Amino acid sequence: MAVSDQAVVNKTSKQIENLSINTIRTLSIDAVQKANSGHPGAPMGLAPVAYCLWQQFLRYDPADPVWPNRDRFVLSNGHASMLLYSMLYLSGVKAVANESEVLPQAALTLEDLKQFRQLDSKTPGHPEYRITSGVETTTGPLGQGIGNSVGMAIASNWLAAQYNRPGFEIFGYNVYAICGDGDMMEGVGSEAASLAGHLRLPNLCWIYDANSVTLDGPADWSFSEDVATRFRGYGWNTTHVGDANDLDALATAFKYFLDTHDRPTLIVVNSHIGYGSPHKQDTSAAHGEPLGEEEVKLAKKFYGWPEDAKFLVPDGVLEHFQDGIGRRGHELSRKWHDLFASYSQQFPELADQINRMQRRELPNAWDHNLPTFPADPKGVATRDSSGKVLNVVAQNIPWLVGGAADLQTSNKTALKFDGAGEFEAGSYAGRNFHFGVREHAMAAALNGMALSRLRAFGGTFFNFTDYMRPSMRLAAIMELPTIYVLTHDSIGLGEDGPTHQPIEQLAGLRAMPGMIVMRPGDANEVVEAWRVILQLKHEPVSLVLTRQALPTHDRSKYAAASGVAKGAYVLADAKGKPDVILIGTGSELSLCVAAYEQLTAEAIGVRVVSMPSTELFDKQDDAYKHSVLPPEVKARVSVEAAATFGWERYAGLEGAILGMTTFGASAPIKDLMKKFGFTTDHVVQAAKQVLAQANKK
Ligand SMILES: Cc1ncc(C[n+]2csc(CCOP(=O)(O)OP(=O)(O)O)c2C)c(N)n1
Numbered sequence: 001m002a003v004s005d006q007a008v009v010n011k012t013s014k015q016i017e018n019l020s021i022n023t024i025r026t027l028s029i030d031a032v033q034k035a036n037s038g039h040p041g042a043p044m045g046l047a048p049v050a051y052c053l054w055q056q057f058l059r060y061d062p063a064d065p066v067w068p069n070r071d072r073f074v075l076s077n078g079h080a081s082m083l084l085y086s087m088l089y090l091s092g093v094k095a096v097a098n099e100s101e102v103l104p105q106a107a108l109t110l111e112d113l114k115q116f117r118q119l120d121s122k123t124p125g126h127p128e129y130r131i132t133s134g135v136e137t138t139t140g141p142l143g144q145g146i147g148n149s150v151g152m153a154i155a156s157n158w159l160a161a162q163y164n165r166p167g168f169e170i171f172g173y174n175v176y177a178i179c180g181d182g183d184m185m186e187g188v189g190s191e192a193a194s195l196a197g198h199l200r201l202p203n204l205c206w207i208y209d210a211n212s213v214t215l216d217g218p219a220d221w222s223f224s225e226d227v228a229t230r231f232r233g234y235g236w237n238t239t240h241v242g243d244a245n246d247l248d249a250l251a252t253a254f255k256y257f258l259d260t261h262d263r264p265t266l267i268v269v270n271s272h273i274g275y276g277s278p279h280k281q282d283t284s285a286a287h288g289e290p291l292g293e294e295e296v297k298l299a300k301k302f303y304g305w306p307e308d309a310k311f312l313v314p315d316g317v318l319e320h321f322q323d324g325i326g327r328r329g330h331e332l333s334r335k336w337h338d339l340f341a342s343y344s345q346q347f348p349e350l351a352d353q354i355n356r357m358q359r360r361e362l363p364n365a366w367d368h369n370l371p372t373f374p375a376d377p378k379g380v381a382t383r384d385s386s387g388k389v390l391n392v393v394a395q396n397i398p399w400l401v402g403g404a405a406d407l408q409t410s411n412k413t414a415l416k417f418d419g420a421g422e423f424e425a426g427s428y429a430g431r432n433f434h435f436g437v438r439e440h441a442m443a444a445a446l447n448g449m450a451l452s453r454l455r456a457f458g459g460t461f462f463n464f465t466d467y468m469r470p471s472m473r474l475a476a477i478m479e480l481p482t483i484y485v486l487t488h489d490s491i492g493l494g495e496d497g498p499t500h501q502p503i504e505q506l507a508g509l510r511a512m513p514g515m516i517v518m519r520p521g522d523a524n525e526v527v528e529a530w531r532v533i534l535q536l537k538h539e540p541v542s543l544v545l546t547r548q549a550l551p552t553h554d555r556s557k558y559a560a561a562s563g564v565a566k567g568a569y570v571l572a573d574a575k576g577k578p579d580v581i582l583i584g585t586g587s588e589l590s591l592c593v594a595a596y597e598q599l600t601a602e603a604i605g606v607r608v609v610s611m612p613s614t615e616l617f618d619k620q621d622d623a624y625k626h627s628v629l630p631p632e633v634k635a636r637v638s639v640e641a642a643a644t645f646g647w648e649r650y651a652g653l654e655g656a657i658l659g660m661t662t663f664g665a666s667a668p669i670k671d672l673m674k675k676f677g678f679t680t681d682h683v684v685q686a687a688k689q690v691l692a693q694a695n696k697k
């Protein structure tokens with residue numbers, strides 16, 4: 001069937017279906033060709049899958065893309081981004097501002113598709129949550145999207161269990177994720193699938209594009225397992241569609257998912273990379289590249305398209321999507337908004353919570369009852385004070401939820417108050433989550449939960465952020481306020497030794513744009529750290545905490561801990577202008593304080609700067625920064641039991657940087673601190689040295 005003005009008149013439903021699917025394909029081909037970069041093959045193969053899902057099943061209103069109970073669509077194989085952009089354009093999805101305000105204009109225009117992969121366009125190479133309305137999560141690093149989808153499915157079940165009332169099914173959305181061979185090979189995908197199967201999440205559907213190829217060549221060069229059998233082992237429901245072009249078989253598979261109420265569903269779809277037809281396979285191994293002008297023409301000919309037409313959307317196609325997902329989705333969302341209006345009358349407090357959550361706002365009394373810790377030379381581990389604070393604020397903020405990767409007891413992340421409960425398979429109201437020994441899937445799921453507007457935290461040993469860093473990085477790219485509670489923060493953890501002792505993790509996370517790292521120095525700094533964290537709307541936070549007890553400083557003698565909000569503050573000061581500045585974070589702050597006392601007794605003018613967060617300090621104006629670290633005072637010592645990398649910025653080139661330049665060791669903490677130089681004597685000695693040098697000049 002050739003596309004011409006005549007041909008679009010009186011189209012049969014089969015014809016308009018084909019025309020619409022081929023429009024998705026040709027838009028993707030044209031955008032990739034124009035950009036001269038990108039992957040046309042996967043969108044071409046998957047066009048019918050996306051078409052069938054969106055037109056018939058996805059409960060999504062293009063006119064209200066922030067409808068809280070919308071089904072979520074995740075494109076985990078983010079390299080197929082043009083598939084998603086084509087769907088957003090053709091469905092007429094509206095633009096959104098500030099995550100919650102729907103705008104009159106379209107999320108994407110045809111012009112935006114023509115700007116695929118260009119600077120400042122709304123169609124970047126991989127789908128980006130913050131850039132394109134309708135993109136539910138940023139994908140590209142394979143495995144992350146399906147990991148996020150587990151968090152979204154968790155959130156849907158949690159929200160339903162918390163907020164639904166008889167006759168008021170406010171929540172209960174489904175989550176559909178399309179993924180490819182790469183997603184199936186990545187470890188995070190397996191962790192996430194195992195977790196989802198264990199939790200028996202009935203609202204989660206993955207559609208696996210089993211197209212037998214990856215970038216380098218045939219998938220069977222590197223991948224030969226029986227994926228469906230593996231998933232059945234995880235406790236999933238599995239089904240198979242032999243040809244991605246078979247819309248009836250796809251619909252049957254989606255219905256099978258919707259009829260399954262006790263576990264997640266994997267639909268294995270055999271698609272054909274390239275033209276999308278089993279009879280016309282693109283044999284080029286390099287399918288992650290534009291087709292080239294000649295091949296584009298051949299493909300268009302194959303689809304019955306005018307060979308020279310670019311970005312052609314034949315008459316009737318936009319209307320067809322309006323009649324499908326547009327009309328169906330709008331009716332669903334309208335009904336929901338009516339329901340929510342009467343829910344708001346009957347349950348105003350619950351409705352208020354839901355509304356605040358959508359805007360990432362906090363309840364009015366969110367900081368009610370925050371503890372203060374009395375001065376105590378023996379003190380308390382910051383993981384312990386954090387656990388106490390968390391248990392207070394979680395009672396004030398009903399949607400603050402989370403757990404740990406099997407280290408809840410160590411991380412002190414358990415919510416222990418009455419009614420907190422456990423989130424378990426089939427029983428989804430609990431606020432304590434058990435992610436198991438799956439750090440990466442935990443972090444990916446936390447992002448999905450945060451995208452669903454829950455305030456989500458997850459704990460593990462600080463060292464094991466290495467196992468979840470790709471998801472933490474995506475939280476930063478997406479500007480999600482995900483909270484990581486990271487205990488056992490240095491060699492101070494002791495006997496577990498160098499495999500468990502973080503060294504370069506602080507420097508690494510500080511180097512990550514957007515990530516806020518906080519390493520509070522005593523119990524009251526922990527309180528203030530949580531106060532800062534909970535007010536963040538757009539930044540992920542790594543809260544880095546000790547296993548060992550730290551002295552609680554006497555705040556009647558030293559400055560108030562509220563200085564934490566500025567990232568660094570003067571904790572203790574010289575009478576006049578300081579001769580030397582000691583900068584400490586976390587457990588090393590108390591060494592600086594002890595050194596301060598000793599040096600002050602020797603009539604040396606010392607200032608102690610507590611610097612729990614370099615990122616927050618960097619955001620302050622110069623006047624404040626100079627008031628904390630006067631540029632003329634060059635005699636400085638920084639003390640942190642971690643890699644020295646980066647400390648020149650605060651210690652200065654003439655300062656001394658006490659830190660770690662090797663891995664740690666397995667021994668009792670006392671011996672480790674001595675061996676690696678984290679003693680008061682060493683700090684005193686370093687201070688005298690930098691002072692002597694400065695005086696020489
Ligand atoms: C973590 C990660 N590693 C590598 C890549 C680079 N990459 C992009 S697509 C791709 C091939 C993936 O094959 P498959 O998932 O089967 O997708 P298909 O080529 O079939 O669309 C690779 C390796 C990536 N995006 N993410």
Ligand SMILES: [Mg+2]
Pocket residue numbers: 180181182209210211212213214219
């Ligand atoms: Mg593949």
